[in-house]
Amino acid sequence: MRVGVLGAGSIGAIVAEALRDGRVPGAELAGVVDPAPAVAGLPMCALPELLSTSDLVVECAGQRALAEAGAQVLSAGCDLLVVSVGALAADGLLEKLLAAGPGAVHLSTGAIGGLDLLRSAALLGPFERVVIETTKKASSLVQPWMSEAEADALRRTSSPVELRRGPAREITAAFPKSANVAASVALAVRNWDVVEAAVIADPAAPATSHVITAAGPAGQYRFEIRNRPSPRTPTSSRVVPYAVLSALEALASPRAVFR
Known part of the structure; x- marks a missing residue:
């Protein structure tokens, strides 16, 4: 090939x-x-x-x-x-x-796993609730749409801050280099509207984490993935x-x- x-x-x-x-x-x-x-x-x-x-x-x-x-x-x-x-x-x-x-x-x-199980479970029936929470180094989450004050506060924060929570489409658009995982989860469960996504900035985060919880007719699921960031591009996982x-x-x- x-x-x-x-x-x-x-x-x-x-x-x-x-x-x-x-x-x-x-x-x-x-x-x-x-x-x-x-x-x-x-x-x-x-x-x-x-x-x-x-x-x-x-x-x-x-x-x-x-x-x-x-x-x-x-x-x-x-x-x-x-x-x-x-x-x-x-x-x-x-x-x-x-x-x-x-x-x-x-x-x-x-950067994530568990998509095969979510995709299989969605065939049995629609999920009632799916949440994905992504935590990354605060400095890697500065976005062009942020004001200078917001960006500076994010760079200087000394404690975890939830930057945004909402529908997967909205969060993926707001953090295009950091929230591909939210789109992957939505595609796996075959329903963009049921997926809630959140992006959390943590200056002390040793790795990028994704915590996925889901509930539906097939059962209840919780996946947690912790990836080391790329040494070249911290917004992506290695x-x-x-x-x-x-x-x-x-x-x-x-x-x-x-x-």
């Missing part, structure tokens, strides 16, 4: 290097699209060239890039592995991508590129694979 990588920052560079070095069984690197890659020595190209040589394209370039280029990737006949799942909070984007084929859409699990590599390995060389 020839794999193109769209975006070579803290996530895409690790994915591209692993593909280039032959560390993903059954897959090889077709090329990389990024005007300023995080590492040197990658085979760079333009998007049209990438689409002509790839069987699958991994989107590692952020929500805007997915919205702008996703349909083009799929209509060219390439499959698409989405990392910026939060972009799918935008009304109609997922439907647009699914209709753009013939390429297929795959979603990366990114495990994310390896979740992408795991997905690529499963797609390229399926054996006994959990799905």
Whole structure:
């Protein structure tokens, strides 16, 4: 399977290097699209060239890039592995991508687990309540929409602060680099409206944590994930590129694979 990588920052560079070095069984690197890659020595190209040589394209370039280029990737006949799942909070984007084929859409699990169980439980009946609470280092949660005073207070806080709580769509839009997990949970339970999300800033947080609680006909669930942040990009978890590599390995060389 020839794999193109769209975006070579803290996530895409690790994915591209692993593909280039032959560390993903059954897959090889077709090329990389990024005007300023995080590492040197990658085979760079333009998007049209990438689409002509790839069987699958991994989107590692952020929500805007997915919205702008996703349909083009799929209509060219390439499959698409989405990392910026939060972009799918935008009304109609997922439907647009699914209709753009013939390429297929795959979603990366990114920084969390338990999505397979939530997805299975949702088939039995709708969840009554789903909550995801994300806690990160305060300095990594400063947003462009914050006033100077708000941003400064966030950087200086000495105790945990709940920045915002609300519907998953709202929180994903407000924290696009930090709340992809809320979108992933909403897609897994097949209902954006039932998912409540919260973002908490903690200056002393040793890791990024996601606590997911859910209740429905199949039972009650509680997952807690604690990820070390990426050393390159603290807004992302260190495990994310390896979740992408795991997905690529499963797609390229399926054996006994959990799905």
